[in-house]
Amino acid sequence: MRCPVADLVAWVVKLDDDHHEVVFERSEARARVRGARKEGLDARDTEARREPRLDAHAPGPVPAQALLAINWWLECSHCAHRVEEEGCWRCADNADEEASHEMEWAPPVTRGQDVWCSEACREAEARERTERRLAREAVLAEVRQTLPSAEVASTVVTSGTGTVWLRVPGCKGTVKYEWPTGTLWAEVRDHAILLAALRRPALETWKSEGGAVHG
Ligand SMILES: [Zn+2]
Ligand SMILES: [Zn+2]
Incomplete structure (x- = not known):
């Protein structure tokens, strides 16, 4: 049976010295169990204290x-600096060094559960996220073009580089595609099948676990 929200009160569960979680529960014991579960810990290794100032957020x-x-x-969602209500001490200190005037505090920016040192950090994160999304789209489009029959197993893309692991029908191993070089990595026993699956007859370079093979 689910308990009504009105019964839930705020507890701060100490998971380790630097990591506290707020949970809403009816009792201290339940709060510890719930907090511990979030981190895969034992409830006996955690401590919980009441925090009435947060009850309104149940x-x-x-x-x-x-x-x-x-x-x-x-922590700032962009640069992991420590952000307090007045702002970020490290960013204020950096701004001070660059401008060589009074320490300047930028107000922190929050949105829901996210926090950033300043508007500059929030914008930088948004920009990077867009770059990663565009890079990801470019990588996947290139993979579809090169190996239309392949199925994407996983992808790791930053703004400038990307790696895609592929399952190619007939290949025993996973095929790795590196972007933007277009380098393919495959097991030696899969070379013939991979070549047949490739839309482009020859890639500039492609490599295998046994060493580079130039197609
Ligand atoms: Zn900062
Ligand atoms: Zn930041």
Whole structure:
């Protein structure tokens, strides 16, 4: 049976020295169990204390702003700096060194559970996310063009480079595609099948576990 939200109160569960979680539960014991579960810990290894100032946010999640307001510090979603209610000490210090004037605090930016040192960090993160999305689309389009029969198993894409692991029908092993070089990696026993599957007759380079093979 689910308990009504009105019964839930805020607990701060200490998971380790630097890591605290807010959970909403009816009792301390339940709070410890729930907090521990989030990190795969044993409830006996955690501590919980009441935090009435967060009760109004039941059943959670608690907005980042509300945590800053009760003097928590949070990590910037972009640069992992420590952000407090007044802002980020490290960013303020950097700005001070560059401009050589009074230490300048930029107000922190929050959105839901996310927090950033400043508008600059939020914008930088948004920009990087767009770059990664575009890079990912470019990589996958290139893979579809090169190996139309392949199925994408997994992808790791940053803004400038990408690796795609592929399952190619007939190949025993996973085929790796590197972007933007267009290099393919495959097991030696899969070479013939891979060549047949390739739309482009020859790639500039392609390599195998046994060493480079030039097609
Ligand atoms: Zn910062
Ligand atoms: Zn930041």
